[in-house]
Structure formats: C-alpha cells, structure tokens
Amino acid sequence: MAVIRYRNPFGFPNPFQELARVQREMDRLFSQIMGRGPGVAASGVFPALNVTEDADRITVTAELPGIKAEDLDISVVGKTLTLRGERKPDVAENVSYHRRERMAGKFQKAMTLPYEVNAEGVEAECKNGVLKLVLPKAEHAKPRKISIKAD
Numbered sequence: 507m508a509v510i511r512y513r514n515p516f517g518f519p520n521p522f523q524e525l526a527r528v529q530r531e532m533d534r535l536f537s538q539i540m541g542r543g544p545g546v547a548a549s550g551v552f553p554a555l556n557v558t559e560d561a562d563r564i565t566v567t568a569e570l571p572g573i574k575a576e577d578l579d580i581s582v583v584g585k586t587l588t589l590r591g592e593r594k595p596d597v598a599e600n601v602s603y604h605r606r607e608r609m610a611g612k613f614q615k616a617m618t619l620p621y622e623v624n625a626e627g628v629e630a631e632c633k634n635g636v637l638k639l640v641l642p643k644a645e646h647a648k649p650r651k652i653s654i655k656a657d
Contacts, residue, residue: 552613553589553637561649564619564641571635572608578632582625582641588616589637622646 553568570578572593579590595610623641631638 552609553615555615555617557617557619559620559643562643564621564623564643566637566639566641568637568639569635570632570637573635575632578637580628580630580639582619582623582628585619585622586616587619587639587641588614590614 553570556567558565566587568589570591573591577591577594579588581588581590590613592612593610596608619641622644624644627642629640
C-alpha cells in the first residue's frame with residue numbers, strides 16, 4: 507500500500523493542524539496560569555512551601571524573595587495556616603521591558619496542617635527571603651507513650 511501526499515499548491519497550512527497547534531498552545535498557557543505547568547510549585551500557588559514535623563513541632567519554610575517581613579501577615583486558626591502578603595512592584599521609569607516575569611501584587615496561601623498547634627508558641631523568622639515558622643503541636647496532638655500493665 508502506498509501513501510501519496512500532495513503538497514498544498516497554495517502554501518496555506520492545513521487548517522486542522524493549525525487548530526490543533528492553537529489548542530495545544532492554549533492548553534499550555536492555561537495550565538501554567540492555573541499552576542499545573544512546568545516551573546510552577548507543586549501546589550501551584552505562591553509561595554513555595556516545605557512542611558516537616560517531629561515529635562513536638564511542625565516547621566514550615568516558605569520562599570518569599572523580595573518581600574519584607576512587615577508586608578507579611580501570618581495567622582493560625584485551628585489546623586489552618588494562612589500566609590498573606592504583598593510583593594511590591596519594581597518601579598522603573600523611562601524604560602521598555604523586554605521581559606517581565608517577576609509578578610507583583612497581593613497573595614494569600616492557606617494550608618491545612620496535619621495537627622492542631624499551640625498558636626501562642628508560634629515562632630517566625632524571615633532571613634534572606636526565606637520565612638521559617640516553628641509551630642509547636644498542641645498538647646493533645648503530641649504522641650504519648652502508653653505503658654502496659656503486665657500480670
């Protein structure tokens with residue numbers, strides 16, 4: 507069986523191929539905007555977080571480059587940690603941008619913690635664009651050693 511392909515004598519692209527290409531581009535754009543594309547953090551929302559725990563506390567580190575501590579608002583209610591803030595735009599006058607990828611504006615990220623925490627004992631430190639939160643677990647959430655009575 508032979509397949510014969512004829513060139514388009516008018517030089518126009520195949521409209522169906524062009525529609526498929528446009529759809530792929532739109533899918534790529536929307537996936538990046540919605541946080542599912544390459545180069546976007548796993549949760550898709552700024553800031554990127556790492557969450558670890560040990561027996562007594564949960565530690566959260568957040569990447570917040572270019573954001574001052576006074577522009578952040580951190581709250582813990584029950585098992586929900588909320589980070590709010592604003593990245594101020596770089597103001598440059600009499601320039602033309604060739605590329606502008608650093609986003610500016612307000613942000614908010616809320617996450618459910620694995621345990622309730624003691625909100626009064628939370629410690630926060632922001633150094634070199636990295637926020638570190640130490641959230642002590644509530645007493646009832648800490649693991650307990652249970653002794654077994656033997657006969």
